Amino acid sequence: MATYLDDLLLGARRRVEAAVAREPLAALRERAVDAPVGPAFAAALAGAGVSVIAEVKRASPSKGPIAPDLNAPTQAAAYVEGGAAAVSVLTEPDRFGGSLADLADVAALGVPALRKDFLVDPYQVWEARAAGAGAVLLIAAALDEPTLARLHDEARSAGLDVLVEIHDEAEAAAAGRIGAELVGVNARDLRTFVLDRDGFARLRPHLPERALAVAESGVRDADDVRRAAAEGADAVLVGEALVRAADPRATVAALLAAGGDATAGPATAPAVDHRPTGSEAR
Numbered sequence: 001m002a003t004y005l006d007d008l009l010l011g012a013r014r015r016v017e018a019a020v021a022r023e024p025l026a027a028l029r030e031r032a033v034d035a036p037v038g039p040a041f042a043a044a045l046a047g048a049g050v051s052v053i054a055e056v057k058r059a060s061p062s063k064g065p066i067a068p069d070l071n072a073p074t075q076a077a078a079y080v081e082g083g084a085a086a087v088s089v090l091t092e093p094d095r096f097g098g099s100l101a102d103l104a105d106v107a108a109l110g111v112p113a114l115r116k117d118f119l120v121d122p123y124q125v126w127e128a129r130a131a132g133a134g135a136v137l138l139i140a141a142a143l144d145e146p147t148l149a150r151l152h153d154e155a156r157s158a159g160l161d162v163l164v165e166i167h168d169e170a171e172a173a174a175a176g177r178i179g180a181e182l183v184g185v186n187a188r189d190l191r192t193f194v195l196d197r198d199g200f201a202r203l204r205p206h207l208p209e210r211a212l213a214v215a216e217s218g219v220r221d222a223d224d225v226r227r228a229a230a231e232g233a234d235a236v237l238v239g240e241a242l243v244r245a246a247d248p249r250a251t252v253a254a255l256l257a258a259g260g261d262a263t264a265g266p267a268t269a270p271a272v273d274h275r276p277t278g279s280e281a282r
């Protein structure tokens, strides 16, 4: 029986086909390398304490509509004022209500931005680059290992960082083999939507030694961030709790403080970008 994840992957393939018909890969690449490179994503997470990757999320398969009227750049600006190191933007339209326009609008703020979507084709990597993203998400559960490695290499050659998302020991090992430098443990099973709140602690020792570790999904409050910090997270990725918050700026600041960053508060300096320039990424 087809799962939600299968449907999401099928939808992604269909959107790629339609997009290629409008703009072939060669033309997209040409446009992408001429666009300014987005601020570095991974470097922004490497500071003291647990960094916050704050997500722009209007809806989800597990919850339905969450914040349907959310304005992506306004929400992202509040996150940045609260001290978020980076912003995750769901670009999947059918179940999450997102778009590449949201990604471009958020990236235009000058914040490191992650394209969070169901990537199955190099074309989507170049769409992210053209929109000004600093990173893309690759979901190990959605890709066989050769495809995961190919998309990882494509993203790196496009000058993007890659957050490799895993759910178990086998996927953690695959992340190591492909040279992942940024690995997220998603507490949410993408087929059943059940949250495994012990998953990060269980999988943390299996992550590639030098990789930054991100705890994704189900982070509700300061206690959850304290727990992630104690379990060895470098960053937490938080969606629903922030889009439902009455004051997203203050909520990010409170999560950041719980993560042990003595400098918690409004972000003042952009992250240093050590990645290739647009023409070097060509």
Ligand SMILES: O=C(O)c1ccccc1NCC(=O)[C@H](O)[C@H](O)COP(=O)(O)O
Binding pocket: 004, 055, 057, 060, 061, 062, 063, 186, 188, 190, 193, 216, 217, 218, 219, 237, 238, 239, 240, 241
């Ligand atoms: O959120 C879902 O229901 C979902 C279902 C199937 C695939 C992916 C899904 N979410 C994407 C994410 O990974 C989360 O948006 C992200 O980690 C933030 O999670 P949360 O803080 O629990 O909103």
